[in-house]
Amino acid sequence: xxxxxxxxxxxxxxxxxxxxxxxxxxxxxxxxxxxxxxxxxxxxxxxxxxxxxxxxxxxxxxxxxxxxxxxxxxxxxxxxxxxxxxxxxxxxxxxxxxxxxxxxxxxxxxxxxxxxxxxxxxxxxxxxxxxxxxxxxxxxxxxxxxxxxxxxxxxxxxxxxxxxxxxxxxxxxxxxxxxxxxxxxxxxxxxxxxxxxxxxxxxxxxxxxxxxxxxxxx
Numbered sequence: 001x002x003x004x005x006x007x008x009x010x011x012x013x014x015x016x017x018x019x020x021x022x023x024x025x026x027x028x029x030x031x032x033x034x035x036x037x038x039x040x041x042x043x044x045x046x047x048x049x050x051x052x053x054x055x056x057x058x059x060x061x062x063x064x065x066x067x068x069x070x071x072x073x074x075x076x077x078x079x080x081x082x083x084x085x086x087x088x089x090x091x092x093x094x095x096x097x098x099x100x101x102x103x104x105x106x107x108x109x110x111x112x113x114x115x116x117x118x119x120x121x122x123x124x125x126x127x128x129x130x131x132x133x134x135x136x137x138x139x140x141x142x143x144x145x146x147x148x149x150x151x152x153x154x155x156x157x158x159x160x161x162x163x164x165x166x167x168x169x170x171x172x173x174x175x176x177x178x179x180x181x182x183x184x185x186x187x188x189x190x191x192x193x194x195x196x197x198x199x200x201x202x203x204x205x206x207x208x209x210x211x212x213x214x215x216x217x218x
Contacts, residue, residue, distance in 0.1 A: 121134035
C-alpha cells in the first residue's frame with residue numbers, strides 16, 4: 001500500500017473501502033446474532049428483551065441500511081446506539097449497536113468514533129463471537145488508516161472457527177499493505193481453504209491471490 005501522506009487521503013481511502021465493503025459488513029452485523037445463538041434462539045431472545053431495546057435496535061438498523069445519511073439521521077443513530085449501550089449494556093443489542101455505530105461513523109469521516117465503538121465491543125462484550133467480529137472490523141479500519149502493524153496486533157488473538165476465514169483474509173490484507181507478499185499469499189490461501197470447508201463466500205479473495213501472482217495463486 002502506498003504511504004498515505006495526509007489525513008484527507010486516509011479518510012478517502014477508508015471511505016472508498018467502506019463503500020466497497022460496507023453493505024457486506026452490514027449484512028454480517030445483522031446476521032451476527034445467528035452466529036451467537038442460532039436463528040430461532042435469536043428470535044426468542046428478541047421476544048424476551050424489552051420493547052424499548054428492540055424498537056431502538058430496529059430503528060438503528062433502518063438508519064444504517066440507508067445509502068445516504070444526513071446529519072440529523074446520523075445524530076439520531078448515534079443517540080440510539082448510545083442509549084442501547086448505556087441502558088442495555090449487557091445485551092446483544094448493545095454489541096450490535098456498537099458495530100453499527102462504527103459503520104455510520106465511517107460514513108461521517110469520524111474514524112475516532114468508529115475506532116472507539118469497535119474497541120468498546122472488542123474489550124467489553126461477554127460474547128467471544130462479537131468480540132472477534134469487532135476486532136476483525138477494527139483491523140480493517142486500521143489497514144485503511146495506513147496502520148497495518150496495528151492490524152496484525154489486533155488479529156493476534158484467536159477467533160471462533162466461524163470467523164477464522166475472515167481473520168485470515170484481513171491478515172492477508174495487512175501483509176499486502178506491509179509489502180509481505182509471501183505471507184499475504186499464505187493467509188489468503190488459508191482463508192480460501194477455510195471458507196470452502198465452511199461453505200462460506202469471501203468476495204474478491206481469488207482476485208487478491210491473482211494480484212499477488214497468478215502463477216502462485218493455485
